[in-house]
Amino acid sequence: MPGTRLMSARDLGRTLDRMARQIVELITPDVPAGGEELRNEELRNNAGSPEGRFGEGRGLALVGVQRRGVHLARRLSGKIREAEGAEVPVGALDATLYRDDVGAAGGASGSGAAGAIRAIRATRIPFDITGRDLVLVDDVIYTGRTGRAALDALMDMGRPASVRFLVMIDRGLRELPIRPDITGRTVSTLAGERVHVRLSEEDDREGVWIDH
Template sequence: MQASDVVKARLMDAQDLERTLQRMARQIVELMDPDDPAGEHFALIGMQTRGVHIARRLKRMIRAVDDIDLPLGVLDATMYRDDFRQRLKQPVVRATRIMFDVTERNLVLVDDVLYTGRTVRAALDALMDMGRPASIRFLAVVDRGLRELPIRADIVGRTVPTISGEEIRVRLHETDSHEGVYLVERRTNSTRN
């Protein structure tokens, strides 16, 4: 959390987050094709950076409960963004590591927050350039509204209506000192993501 952010509410603590992820893991398994019980034509795609950690947790949960080991890819859609020149801070190009062919696969794209929909749009374009997936679904831990594109999430952890100037911060112990989901008032002049 940036020093200048003011926390307005804690939306989830570590336990809430765990429960929500467990529920979403069940929903992913529901989406799987009955003709493909081992998930050979299925994959999770985590979006850099927190989406990757969330996708890893979902993969672990599915393996523990359903004994299905889903392939996991990592996607960075920075090269496909439409706004990298407008933002005050240049987005760092991070790693894309998808070690399987996306063609004919059913993909679940995983991210922490769904907001304008522009990152998802960029991710869809990036995936399309890698092949022709059979389908792409989208999972977000928090849907904060304020969409600028006709995009929705297929699996949502929690819907939280927000106004601009507010931010949703998903903190995970893989990347942060503590865990939870927070609604904050942004006081920095960084542009929205």
């Protein structure tokens, strides 16, 4: 029933470790020669200052796309806390209301055959996104439509300094010019196939599977 396994729980964990490091590198200004130790020290110094990349009221924040993107964002925040001693806030975003396949836009108007109604999940972003460097986190990127919807939703909530896009699985077959900045794994898929990221917070197993 689970299809073919693409990633085990251990693969997921290792990939998250790597992506957490990539997030820190992405938002860290040019590291002066001298290497790792100096950079960490700089990060720690910045952690307490409002100007820092991990500062209060601005700096880095993660926004997970409901549902599993939220769990991934929480895990990434935890890993950055362990590695850098910095607290990166996490928000949850549901982009359903910005989708292009909901309501009249998703079907013929007045015919009763409009787009699918989807259950709306919580949006809870407990910080002002204006001026922040955001990393949007989702489990799978496919057509790019969810990413587009999430970006539009974010833009209506404020004016972030930058938005980066992180996904666990890039399965290709894009329909919009949306591209992740950090990718866990790239997989070639066919349109009829389904990719499932399963996480212990939400599911009874952990890993990535593909149904053919």
